[in-house]
Amino acid sequence: MITIDTASAVPPYEQVRSQLAGQINDGKLAVGTRLPTVRRLAADLGLAANTVARAYRELEDAGLVDTRGRAGTFVSATGDTSRAAAAQAASEYAAKVHALGLGRTEALRIVTAALGT
Amino acid sequence: MRGDAALRRARNWLRDHRLDIEPTPLVVGRLEARRRGVRAEVVTDLVCMAGLIAWGAVDSRSEQPVLDKISPIGWIVIVTVGMLVGFWWQRRVERPLLAGCTTRAAHPTAAGPQRVLGRGHLRLAVAVYGGGLLLGTVLTIVAPPGTTRALAMVFLVGVAVLALLSALALATTLRRPSLAEDPESLLVDDALRTEDARRATVPYPLVIAVFFGLDPNLTLGSPITLALLAYTVAGAVYWYLVDRAAHRAPRTEPVSR
Numbered sequence: 001m002i003t004i005d006t007a008s009a010v011p012p013y014e015q016v017r018s019q020l021a022g023q024i025n026d027g028k029l030a031v032g033t034r035l036p037t038v039r040r041l042a043a044d045l046g047l048a049a050n051t052v053a054r055a056y057r058e059l060e061d062a063g064l065v066d067t068r069g070r071a072g073t074f075v076s077a078t079g080d081t082s083r084a085a086a087a088q089a090a091s092e093y094a095a096k097v098h099a100l101g102l103g104r105t106e107a108l109r110i111v112t113a114a115l116g117t
Numbered sequence: 118m119r120g121d122a123a124l125r126r127a128r129n130w131l132r133d134h135r136l137d138i139e140p141t142p143l144v145v146g147r148l149e150a151r152r153r154g155v156r157a158e159v160v161t162d163l164v165c166m167a168g169l170i171a172w173g174a175v176d177s178r179s180e181q182p183v184l185d186k187i188s189p190i191g192w193i194v195i196v197t198v199g200m201l202v203g204f205w206w207q208r209r210v211e212r213p214l215l216a217g218c219t220t221r222a223a224h225p226t227a228a229g230p231q232r233v234l235g236r237g238h239l240r241l242a243v244a245v246y247g248g249g250l251l252l253g254t255v256l257t258i259v260a261p262p263g264t265t266r267a268l269a270m271v272f273l274v275g276v277a278v279l280a281l282l283s284a285l286a287l288a289t290t291l292r293r294p295s296l297a298e299d300p301e302s303l304l305v306d307d308a309l310r311t312e313d314a315r316r317a318t319v320p321y322p323l324v325i326a327v328f329f330g331l332d333p334n335l336t337l338g339s340p341i342t343l344a345l346l347a348y349t350v351a352g353a354v355y356w357y358l359v360d361r362a363a364h365r366a367p368r369t370e371p372v373s374r
Binding site: 001002003004005006007019020023029033034035036037040041043044045046072 | 215219220221222223224225226227228292294295299300303
């Protein structure tokens with residue numbers, strides 16, 4: 001299920017994107033699952049079509065979904081790849097933190113702050 | 118007092134649909150909208166039926182009355198059109214219900230007719246409507262010219278019109294946006310959608326086949342009447358089995374996705 005909170009400070013497109021990404025990475029949305037059309041999900045959630053289209057576009061850029069023309073948007077087989085990409089980015093960040101001489105606690109605080117935005 | 122009655126009706130509806138949830142104001146509002154939709158449907162049916170009866174009274178005085186041949190189809194077309202009006206009215210009443218909600222909920226996956234209707238009901242609809250069209254076509258070809266062929270053609274056209282109206286009602290049901298603010302109201306939305314989709318695909322061609330199979334212009338026991346009655350009996354048995362299986366199926370997950 002996807003929920004949208006219109007009173008939240010998080011933009012609606014980000015709420016859609018993050019929930020879909022979370023469910024794809026958790027495996028709740030299996031590879032090959034067809035997502036609703038942009039217009040359908042927008043109507044269901046009471047959002048503008050452009051808002052949902054932006055969320056889908058970002059998911060596609062992240063390799064989590066594939067848009068197959070008129071057939072629709074499907075969960076792609078790259079869920080594990082995205083995890084690997086996140087792990088790679090974390091390694092690079094750790095190397096940069098070491099190079100800068102920052103401590104572990106401070107590095108984690110920076111990551112936590114970044115994830116919280 | 119009125120609110121209490123609505124709440125009680127909502128609780129009864131949820132219990133009948135094996136949904137173990139407490140009705141929220143949105144759910145109560147939706148179920149009341151459903152009641153008003155059904156009321157609009159009944160009024161439409163009554164007005165159209167009065168019109169059909171009046172037409173029948175005028176038609177019976179004409180030299181070549183036609184209504185007696187098409188009236189069974191007319192009744193069922195009225196019922197189907199009434200259902201479409203009821204759906205429209207219900208949507209109209211439901212739409213403002215979400216105005217005060219700050220959250221909206223939806224399924225993250227697309228749902229086709231099979232997941233909304235259920236595999237059994239989808240197969241039933243295809244078998245009854247497809248079978249009716251096939252039977253009507255075959256009867257039109259093999260029936261001897263004259264009254265028998267005319268009746269077969271009316272049967273075929275009637276089934277085709279009903280198939281078209283059913284497809285329209287089903288598409289309306291499948292395409293309508295969810296009205297939900299939380300998992301509970303999304304479950305109710307699923308249940309309402311499934312119920313409406315099954316109403317949209319009620320096998321009315323079986324009723325038409327009975328009327329035509331027992332038409333006094335046809336000889337009872339002739340191959341044509343036997344074919345129509347065999348179609349009716351087979352379809353009715355299939356319908357009963359599908360419905361029984363659907364009622365016995367456990368409901369633990371949202372039906373539509």
